[in-house]
Amino acid sequence: MSTGHAGFDRFIGGLDGLVTGGTILPAWSPDGRSLAFLDGTAEERTGRLVDLETGESTPLVADVQALREEVRKATGRSPAGRGLPFDHIAFTGPRTLLGVVGPDRVTLDLDTGDVREVPEERAVDVHTGFADSVRRTPREFLRTLPMVDPMKVRELVSPGGDLFVSTEGGNVVLRSAADGRSVPLTSDGTPEHEYRFDLVDPSMAMLGLAFPVCNWSPDGSRLAVHRVDNRGVYQNPQVHQLKREAEVVFRYDPLAGGKLERTTLHVLDVHGGAPVELDLGDTTDTYPVHAAWLPDGTALVVFVLSRDCRRAEVLLADARTGATRSLFVEEGETFLRIHHDVYFGKKIGLFLTPDGTRLLWLSERSGWKHLYQYDLDGDLVGQLTDGNWPVDYVCRIDGEHVYFTAHLDQARPYDLHLARVPLAGGEVEHLTEHAGKHSAMFSPDGAVFVDTWSTPAEAPRSVLRRNDGALLCELSTADVSRLEWTPPREFTATAADGRTELWGTMFFPADFDETRTYPLIEYVYGGPQIAVVPRAFHDVFTPRAQALAQLGFVTFVVDGRGTPERSKAFHDVVHRDWAGALVPDHATVVEQLKARHSFLSDAPVGVIGHSWGGYSAFRLAAERPDVYSAAVSSASGFDPYSSVLYECYLGFPQTDADAYRDAAVYPLAERMSAEFMLLCGTIDHSTWSNNVTMSEALIRARKQHEFVVLPGQPHSYDAAHNSYYWRKVSDFFRTHLVKTSQ
Numbered sequence: 001m002s003t004g005h006a007g008f009d010r011f012i013g014g015l016d017g018l019v020t021g022g023t024i025l026p027a028w029s030p031d032g033r034s035l036a037f038l039d040g041t042a043e044e045r046t047g048r049l050v051d052l053e054t055g056e057s058t059p060l061v062a063d064v065q066a067l068r069e070e071v072r073k074a075t076g077r078s079p080a081g082r083g084l085p086f087d088h089i090a091f092t093g094p095r096t097l098l099g100v101v102g103p104d105r106v107t108l109d110l111d112t113g114d115v116r117e118v119p120e121e122r123a124v125d126v127h128t129g130f131a132d133s134v135r136r137t138p139r140e141f142l143r144t145l146p147m148v149d150p151m152k153v154r155e156l157v158s159p160g161g162d163l164f165v166s167t168e169g170g171n172v173v174l175r176s177a178a179d180g181r182s183v184p185l186t187s188d189g190t191p192e193h194e195y196r197f198d199l200v201d202p203s204m205a206m207l208g209l210a211f212p213v214c215n216w217s218p219d220g221s222r223l224a225v226h227r228v229d230n231r232g233v234y235q236n237p238q239v240h241q242l243k244r245e246a247e248v249v250f251r252y253d254p255l256a257g258g259k260l261e262r263t264t265l266h267v268l269d270v271h272g273g274a275p276v277e278l279d280l281g282d283t284t285d286t287y288p289v290h291a292a293w294l295p296d297g298t299a300l301v302v303f304v305l306s307r308d309c310r311r312a313e314v315l316l317a318d319a320r321t322g323a324t325r326s327l328f329v330e331e332g333e334t335f336l337r338i339h340h341d342v343y344f345g346k347k348i349g350l351f352l353t354p355d356g357t358r359l360l361w362l363s364e365r366s367g368w369k370h371l372y373q374y375d376l377d378g379d380l381v382g383q384l385t386d387g388n389w390p391v392d393y394v395c396r397i398d399g400e401h402v403y404f405t406a407h408l409d410q411a412r413p414y415d416l417h418l419a420r421v422p423l424a425g426g427e428v429e430h431l432t433e434h435a436g437k438h439s440a441m442f443s444p445d446g447a448v449f450v451d452t453w454s455t456p457a458e459a460p461r462s463v464l465r466r467n468d469g470a471l472l473c474e475l476s477t478a479d480v481s482r483l484e485w486t487p488p489r490e491f492t493a494t495a496a497d498g499r500t501e502l503w504g505t506m507f508f509p510a511d512f513d514e515t516r517t518y519p520l521i522e523y524v525y526g527g528p529q530i531a532v533v534p535r536a537f538h539d540v541f542t543p544r545a546q547a548l549a550q551l552g553f554v555t556f557v558v559d560g561r562g563t564p565e566r567s568k569a570f571h572d573v574v575h576r577d578w579a580g581a582l583v584p585d586h587a588t589v590v591e592q593l594k595a596r597h598s599f600l601s602d603a604p605v606g607v608i609g610h611s612w613g614g615y616s617a618f619r620l621a622a623e624r625p626d627v628y629s630a631a632v633s634s635a636s637g638f639d640p641y642s643s644v645l646y647e648c649y650l651g652f653p654q655t656d657a658d659a660y661r662d663a664a665v666y667p668l669a670e671r672m673s674a675e676f677m678l679l680c681g682t683i684d685h686s687t688w689s690n691n692v693t694m695s696e697a698l699i700r701a702r703k704q705h706e707f708v709v710l711p712g713q714p715h716s717y718d719a720a721h722n723s724y725y726w727r728k729v730s731d732f733f734r735t736h737l738v739k740t741s742q
Helices: 006-014 064-075 123-128 202-206 339-345 542-549 568-574 582-596 612-623 644-650 658-662 667-670 688-700 719-741
Strands: 034-039 044-052 056-057 088-093 094-102 104-109 115-117 140-143 151-154 163-168 172-174 183-185 193-196 222-229 234-241 247-252 262-269 284-294 299-306 311-318 324-331 350-352 359-363 370-375 380-381 390-396 400-407 417-420 437-440 448-454 461-466 470-479 489-494 503-509 520-524 554-559 605-610 630-634 675-681 705-711
Touching: 006 719, 034 088, 034 470, 034 658, 044 123, 056 470, 064 104, 064 115, 094 470, 115 719, 140 163, 163 193, 163 630, 172 193, 193 324, 222 284, 262 284, 284 339, 284 350, 299 350, 324 359, 339 390, 339 644, 359 390, 370 390, 390 437, 400 437, 437 503, 489 582, 503 542, 520 582, 520 612, 542 554, 554 667, 582 612, 605 612, 605 719, 612 667, 612 675, 630 719, 644 658, 667 688, 675 688, 705 719
Parallel strands: 520 554, 520 605, 605 630, 630 675, 675 705
Antiparallel strands: 034 044, 044 056, 088 094, 094 104, 104 115, 140 151, 163 172, 172 183, 193 222, 222 262, 234 247, 284 299, 299 311, 311 324, 350 359, 359 370, 370 380, 390 400, 400 417, 437 448, 448 461, 461 470, 489 503, 503 554
16 A cells, blocks of 8 residues: 555555564474474575474474475476575475465475475366365355455365355355265245354464354264344445446444344254254344354353343253253343454353363453353352453363463553463463563464564564473564664553553654654544554554654554453443543543653644544544544444444443433534544445534534545445545644644
């Protein structure tokens, strides 16, 4: 993406193009003895082979030039670059690698150095679908999801690798790897009353980079699915206008307090047996989810969340009859889970031990998120973790321990560490120690894990550890020699309540000079479902805040009260009070930063946000024009009545009218005195009408503003429109902030 500003363009794509190494993609040998990985740039690729018992690390190949020559002989093509010729590697045997070299695939014997080309399949076999690569490769299909456009995903492969499932026209379709042909597994589904199944990328789940979900039974004979009845649910129009005849598509988008889709849970028999519906009673206004199969495949653990997110029930269901029995129920004064986790990621906080005898349950009943253990009679066995720190999520469970990520160091409350605790009860063991955000990728047998961590200012580093945290060896350290920048700075400030510590990160121009003064811009989100302040080198919000700073600003991101990853009380500030802490907390942070740093201009600051961040940007500027003089709102969700996603925080418009009235921002158009720019894509069905209505409110209030229309764009923008968006943002802030601060 190019905006025409070299400094901005260098950072908007993230730091991956400027920094290499530090993170690795492990290839584990099938005998559990070795780890192989590639490192460095494509031009100077290196690789290492690690003995998992001793930690000894050696070059993957002793003679790189000899390997390159062998690859040339095998493929008839000279490989690109000067280092190892592989783009990707994977083990096919204890001492044999499969390597991808451009369009070719070769095998490498690590003992003999023998290289052989994997024969290409006949073009006619590929064309007719008989080739192995066609029959055994998951195919794309369009998967429907709540509230968003259908997404292209890959078929789900069965445990035995012989079957693939997808959906089409509301039904589940089964494809055989034997001949590539498909048959419907259900026939009564429709787009309005459709079958779905939960799905994550299995390779990402194996690496610990996605949350596992429940679908295939362990033996591959049954499939857990859910059926969604959308009839009567509000549909938002999506108008496609970039062709000769406009096309209107309607997307299901339930309103706060409106009719919710009704979901039922089912088990399908791949051998043709009758589908089984699980007996959950009336599931109206609930969110039922398959949680886990018992190891023998006879039963499933089921999770049911009430619509207001304040009651969760865990049940055990017989896969053959559908009969269920309740195991335990938890109720809360506020939300126990949130819509985003249950709706989209199935991050339900419920885990089955490998032997199928115990359940682990994440609960904030103590005021902090911790792990509790139940048996399959529903009796509480005990609390596994405790303390004034929250568990993040469970990574792995073996026969003795549960491994989890947690915010263990409350001196740095957003740092993420790996820990474990015995299933039998006992002390929590800290397995990582360096400051920063840690992620772990376990070997298939769980004996070791790759520990990768970084901070906003410190590039990634990866090491190999035993599962007790003992260091085995260094793996990769990032090369930052091409990174010319001023590193970000983490900071703390005090919330508007005068007591609570808030954390944020500031970003600077590459040529930052502390003796000069710079206008300040806040990159805001403020939505209650995620903490957004960059805590790692490659965090989601880093590129935008970093790039924006290159236009001659200092930028910052801060998480105020009402957001997660702290105590329950910290998060509950948003309960029935969507914006009660938003403006006070963020405005006081601006005031504290200005008082603290002489390099910050005295002029009012700018603020920019996307989605709920656009709501926050508007509200901050409208309510505190003495602090914020220019605001940009992109794809903003302005209207709390327009989405079911508000319900777990605000309740329902019918019973909690004041909470919704206080969250509404259209009435604030009368108070907007800051320079203001709206942007939205025309097929963003969830927020387009929100933005049109906001523009209308500003026009009625006689408020000047700019409304940038992004034709044919959904909630996120493609490269061309994203470039245009950032050019508009750049011109906007240069005009209204730089001029004001001079």
